[in-house]
Amino acid sequence: MQPIPPHLTPSRYPKRAAYDRDTINAILDEALVCTISFTLDNKPFAIPTGFVRHEDKIYIHGSVGSHFIREIEKGLPICISVTLIDAIVVAKSAFNHSVNYRSVILFGTPEKIEDVPQKIEAFRWLTEKFVPNSWDYLRPIRENEVRKTTVLAFSLDEASAKVRTGMTGDDEDKDLPVWSGIIPLETRRLAPVTEDLSEGIPLPPHLL
Amino acid sequence: MQPIPPHLTPSRYPKRAAYDRDTINAILDEALVCTISFTLDNKPFAIPTGFVRHEDKIYIHGSVGSHFIREIEKGLPICISVTLIDAIVVAKSAFNHSVNYRSVILFGTPEKIEDVPQKIEAFRWLTEKFVPNSWDYLRPIRENEVRKTTVLAFSLDEASAKVRTGMTGDDEDKDLPVWSGIIPLETRRLAPVTEDLSEGIPLPPHLL
Numbered sequence: 001m002q003p004i005p006p007h008l009t010p011s012r013y014p015k016r017a018a019y020d021r022d023t024i025n026a027i028l029d030e031a032l033v034c035t036i037s038f039t040l041d042n043k044p045f046a047i048p049t050g051f052v053r054h055e056d057k058i059y060i061h062g063s064v065g066s067h068f069i070r071e072i073e074k075g076l077p078i079c080i081s082v083t084l085i086d087a088i089v090v091a092k093s094a095f096n097h098s099v100n101y102r103s104v105i106l107f108g109t110p111e112k113i114e115d116v117p118q119k120i121e122a123f124r125w126l127t128e129k130f131v132p133n134s135w136d137y138l139r140p141i142r143e144n145e146v147r148k149t150t151v152l153a154f155s156l157d158e159a160s161a162k163v164r165t166g167m168t169g170d171d172e173d174k175d176l177p178v179w180s181g182i183i184p185l186e187t188r189r190l191a192p193v194t195e196d197l198s199e200g201i202p203l204p205p206h207l208l
Numbered sequence: 209m210q211p212i213p214p215h216l217t218p219s220r221y222p223k224r225a226a227y228d229r230d231t232i233n234a235i236l237d238e239a240l241v242c243t244i245s246f247t248l249d250n251k252p253f254a255i256p257t258g259f260v261r262h263e264d265k266i267y268i269h270g271s272v273g274s275h276f277i278r279e280i281e282k283g284l285p286i287c288i289s290v291t292l293i294d295a296i297v298v299a300k301s302a303f304n305h306s307v308n309y310r311s312v313i314l315f316g317t318p319e320k321i322e323d324v325p326q327k328i329e330a331f332r333w334l335t336e337k338f339v340p341n342s343w344d345y346l347r348p349i350r351e352n353e354v355r356k357t358t359v360l361a362f363s364l365d366e367a368s369a370k371v372r373t374g375m376t377g378d379d380e381d382k383d384l385p386v387w388s389g390i391i392p393l394e395t396r397r398l399a400p401v402t403e404d405l406s407e408g409i410p411l412p413p414h415l416l
Contacts, residue, residue, distance in 0.1 A: 043315070044252060050307060094331050178345065189391050
């Protein structure tokens with residue numbers, strides 16, 4: 001394993017850090033949205049956007065007219081942050097409260113994908129992350145739609161994860177008759193809601 | 209209403225932007241975690257952290273030993289991003305897929321809260337955001353815990369929201385026999401799980 005560069009080493013709870021690709025990939029594949037941070041005129045900006053991981057890269061897309069996309073595609077250094085919250089950790093004191101979370105931070109510069117078949121592949125990965133197995137069912141993508149959309153890729157080379165799991169570790173207060181434990185949080189997909197335009201069209205098998 | 213500064217005006221879908229405090233507050237009060245972005249040595253950083261809004265400010269806290277807290281408390285310009293995802297918008301084409309979301313972006317510089325009673329108030333707001341009505345039940349906070357924790361406040365003066373709701377607006381493909389609509393997403397709290405240290409201690413009323 002390569003040495004971990006200092007900007008990937010957390011100053012707090014370094015034991016929570018993880019650099020193995022399986023841990024990082026699992027977080028990236030579950031989260032739908034990341035936050036892209038960059039600096040313009042010495043001012044920090046942070047923009048949420050959908051993304052997909054494929055092999056060793058993260059892909060985002062946006063309109064060719066998007067200010068944010070046009071700025072970062074010049075090759076600005078970026079930091080991408082992804083966070084999943086799994087539970088509220090309720091201790092016997094306010095001080096020891098915490099959150100169980102899984103997060104990834106990634107540093108890099110964007111690589112603009114210009115090759116049309118490769119762009120279309122990225123659209124398929126993105127679409128099927130949000131709606132698995134749906135690509136072949138949809139109206140096929142058009143050349144002008146590909147042209148109107150920028151795709152940027154970011155290498156996972158400088159990615160790291162940070163994970164907290166488990167209970168409070170509230171040992172100093174263990175004899176107090178105050179309840180402690182966790183409140184798990186769950187994000188789930190509810191039943192699809194048909195819009196008026198699609199009244200009478202059956203749900204496709206991949207959405208049942 | 210004051211004129212909207214250019215960095216708060218989205219380049220895409222300006223109709224989705226909202227600047228009224230009620231819209232902004234509702235998003236900030238529902239989200240548990242924000243992403244704090246800042247620039248160090250021309251490199252962008254993005255760190256997720258819990259936060260609470262109280263009146264016209266956002267409050268975050270962290271260990272006095274945290275590298276990130278020690279850097280930004282010097283008065284670095286920051287950008288805070290908060291995102292809630294409400295639904296996946298499934299169109300008849302991949303191109304028109306979208307996400308219903310509510311997001312807030314805020315620019316500012318941190319104000320360090322030094323006053324001890326004011327710091328304790330901020331801890332109470334933070335704690336009761338995550339676990340409502342729990343403060344008086346917990347082991348009281350200690351002076352050294354207050355001393356070991358930095359509290360930073362950020363004004364909402366330069367905050368803006370961006371919201372997408374509704375269906376696809378898939379008019380160009382409306383005659384295609386392809387299903388479209390939304391898949392709502394829901395994040396919920398599950399039943400509290402008691403840890404070993406608290407075996408036999410009844411759940412307090414605010415957690416029932």
